[in-house]
Amino acid sequence: MTAYIVRRLLATIPVMVVVALFVFLLLHLTPGDPAAVIAGDDASPADIEAIRRKLGLDLAIWQQFVIYVGNLLRGDLGTSIFSNLPVLTLVKQRLEPSLVLAVSTLVLAIALAIPMGVLAAWKARSWIDRVVMGFSVLGFAVPVFLIGYLLIYVFAIELRWLPVQGYRPLAQGIEQTARSILLPAIALSMVYMALIARMTRASMLEVLSEDYIRTAHSKGVATIVVLLRHALKNAAVPIVTVIGIGLTLLISGVVITETVFNIPGLGRLTVDAILKRDYPIIQGLIILFAGAKVLVNLMIDISYVFFDPRIRY
Amino acid sequence: MASEPEVAVTANAVLSVRDLRTHFLTRDGAVRAVDGVSFDVKRGETLCIVGESGCGKSVSALSIMRLIPENVGRSMAGSVRLEGTELTTLSERQMRAIRGNRISMIFQEPMTSLNPVLTVGAQIAESLRIHQRLPQRAAWERAVEMLAMVRIADPARRAADYPHQLSGGMRQRVMIAIALACNPQVLIADEPTTALDVTIQAQILNLMLELKQRLSTAIVLITHDLGVVAETAQRAIVMYAGRKVEEAPVAELFRNPLHPYTRGLINSIPRRTAAGRRTNIRGRLQEISGIVPSLREEIVGCAFAPRCSFAVERCSRERPALDPHAPEHLAACWEVARVAAAVR
Numbered sequence: 001m002t003a004y005i006v007r008r009l010l011a012t013i014p015v016m017v018v019v020a021l022f023v024f025l026l027l028h029l030t031p032g033d034p035a036a037v038i039a040g041d042d043a044s045p046a047d048i049e050a051i052r053r054k055l056g057l058d059l060a061i062w063q064q065f066v067i068y069v070g071n072l073l074r075g076d077l078g079t080s081i082f083s084n085l086p087v088l089t090l091v092k093q094r095l096e097p098s099l100v101l102a103v104s105t106l107v108l109a110i111a112l113a114i115p116m117g118v119l120a121a122w123k124a125r126s127w128i129d130r131v132v133m134g135f136s137v138l139g140f141a142v143p144v145f146l147i148g149y150l151l152i153y154v155f156a157i158e159l160r161w162l163p164v165q166g167y168r169p170l171a172q173g174i175e176q177t178a179r180s181i182l183l184p185a186i187a188l189s190m191v192y193m194a195l196i197a198r199m200t201r202a203s204m205l206e207v208l209s210e211d212y213i214r215t216a217h218s219k220g221v222a223t224i225v226v227l228l229r230h231a232l233k234n235a236a237v238p239i240v241t242v243i244g245i246g247l248t249l250l251i252s253g254v255v256i257t258e259t260v261f262n263i264p265g266l267g268r269l270t271v272d273a274i275l276k277r278d279y280p281i282i283q284g285l286i287i288l289f290a291g292a293k294v295l296v297n298l299m300i301d302i303s304y305v306f307f308d309p310r311i312r313y
Numbered sequence: 314m315a316s317e318p319e320v321a322v323t324a325n326a327v328l329s330v331r332d333l334r335t336h337f338l339t340r341d342g343a344v345r346a347v348d349g350v351s352f353d354v355k356r357g358e359t360l361c362i363v364g365e366s367g368c369g370k371s372v373s374a375l376s377i378m379r380l381i382p383e384n385v386g387r388s389m390a391g392s393v394r395l396e397g398t399e400l401t402t403l404s405e406r407q408m409r410a411i412r413g414n415r416i417s418m419i420f421q422e423p424m425t426s427l428n429p430v431l432t433v434g435a436q437i438a439e440s441l442r443i444h445q446r447l448p449q450r451a452a453w454e455r456a457v458e459m460l461a462m463v464r465i466a467d468p469a470r471r472a473a474d475y476p477h478q479l480s481g482g483m484r485q486r487v488m489i490a491i492a493l494a495c496n497p498q499v500l501i502a503d504e505p506t507t508a509l510d511v512t513i514q515a516q517i518l519n520l521m522l523e524l525k526q527r528l529s530t531a532i533v534l535i536t537h538d539l540g541v542v543a544e545t546a547q548r549a550i551v552m553y554a555g556r557k558v559e560e561a562p563v564a565e566l567f568r569n570p571l572h573p574y575t576r577g578l579i580n581s582i583p584r585r586t587a588a589g590r591r592t593n594i595r596g597r598l599q600e601i602s603g604i605v606p607s608l609r610e611e612i613v614g615c616a617f618a619p620r621c622s623f624a625v626e627r628c629s630r631e632r633p634a635l636d637p638h639a640p641e642h643l644a645a646c647w648e649v650a651r652v653a654a655a656v657r
Contacts, residue, residue: 211426214420215428215488219439220409220410220440220443222443230428308429308430
């Protein structure tokens with residue numbers, strides 16, 4: 001098992017090298033001189049030359065890449081052009097709200113979508129099934145910003161139960177954080193829930209028609225135990241896979257949700273960096289998001305072994 | 314109908330099935346999978362239910378266990394009594410307490426009937442935890458004992474194995490261990506050896522019979538294999554198109570089959586003649602011509618009439634009653650006298 005995990009970890013290295021190469025080339029593939037792009041429209045040739053030297057752009061391109069990767073390995077993601085702060089520092093400042101939002105969304109979506117999917121599969125073709133599937137279609141179809149504004153209107157403005165916008169850090173107390181993150185998490189989790197509920201239902205439907213489910217019934221096992229112990233664990237692999245795929249959705253969703261709810265997280269940092277063309281920040285964030293995605297995929301691959309003993313590692 | 318002697322034996326019955334009907338409602342009308350079947354199983358005996366594919370054997374078994382889901386449009390009628398307890402009117406909760414405890418079942422496909430993500434020990438222990446409320450450890454220890462009883466070598470280690478690590482024969486042994494874990498009065502085995510290698514078949518059958526002796530469990534063995542019937546059962550029921558057409562002690566059934574369908578089944582067994590050739594009287598295997606009738610339409614008269622060489626005009630008009638023709642021997646045929654007199 002440990003050998004398997006180490007092997008899988010090693011296999012992520014080439015992926016990350018490709019990501020680093022892409023991110024590095026991003027700057028160089030941008031039309032025009034990167035130094036001129038960075039310097040902006042009203043820079044003098046002398047300014048551009050200074051930036052060029054500062055960034056090492058006068059070196060050969062392979063030398064630049066080696067330096068870039070070397071910096072990454074030392075945890076140096078570069079320096080923001082506009083604020084002159086290290087990208088890592090900026091990311092650290094913005095990490096907490098995004099992480100809290102992502103984790104709450106994940107927990108909320110899984111906690112609601114899996115029971116919904118199980119119920120829909122168990123009561124297939126009943127009204128419960130139709131309600132769950134209808135909700136699922138809606139979750140896919142309605143964009144996250146619309147849900148966000150709707151939730152704000154109903155629960156923050158009309159009912160005044162929850163704050164309209166903003167984020168309260170964990171340092172100010174978990175209850176305040178929870179209140180500030182609830183609406184964004186609900187808004188963001190809709191599409192995710194739709195995805196997981198659908199996959200859970202499909203996977204469960206397939207498993208429920210298996211012979212071993214009939215065996216479980218013939219032993220006198222209670223229905224809820226048949227569903228959760230006998231069926232859900234067998235249905236888990238596709239569900240876990242789709243949870244992993246959905247995480248990509250989550251990353252793009254975080255950007256929009258943070259904008260709607262005015263949360264100072266990584267999403268906002270991304271949007272601001274793109275608008276200002278602060279390339280080092282954009283590069284740093286891409287590396288970070290790609291790394292997160294690779295890590296999640298790794299965790300999912302490892303979890304298969306836990307759910308299905310037939311999978312060899 | 315009610316006055317007919319529908320069953321051959323009534324005394325000392327542990328399981329009594331009366332006029333069992335299971336119909337499936339489809340878009341094209343009702344499919345009469347089981348259409349009025351009655352039989353008794355005596356304590357500790359082996360009763361075989363024989364018939365071709367699609368004659369209603371498996372549906373009968375699943376109906377007795379109440380394992381056919383309601384949402385597939387099934388309708389059920391009749392009575393099933395287990396030691397006097399009427400099963401058809403129990404609540405689902407009460408029925409669950411009986412399933413796997415007082416009556417249990419093993420299935421045809423050992424490869425797919427065990428849960429692939431649970432260890433076999435856990436699957437045996439589950440029954441014990443549900444019905445005997447054993448704590449986890451005791452249930453596990455008992456599960457290991459059960460594995461030893463069905464003669465799985467190194468049971469303590471095997472209990473921790475998953476089904477994919479076991480062969481087909483071993484999986485069927487595990488199924489038997491699960492079914493017998495709570496020492497049921499009745500074990501229904503639905504084609505338990507059909508999916509196994511021939512060499513393993515005999516082992517599994519012998520194991521079932523031996524454990525039956527030891528635990529005094531009655532077995533209802535569903536099979537299409539008359540060889541299995543001859544080797545295992547005391548009595549046999551022959552089913553055709555959802556109905557019971559003949560019932561007799563096994564020796565009597567082979568010696569003196571009274572229903573033309575039973576005769577057809579017996580004649581289609583390959584036999585060795587004195588010359589050593591695989592043959593029967595006419596030198597080649599005899600088949601029953603024609604096919605099993607559609608169960609979508611109500612069958613008037615005898616269901617076997619279209620395929621029967623003894624059939625007369627009355628057969629397709631009036632349904633023959635199940636009448637006793639010898640001790641404990643029932644047959645539903647208008648032409649029993651001619652059938653009995655004919656040379657096989």
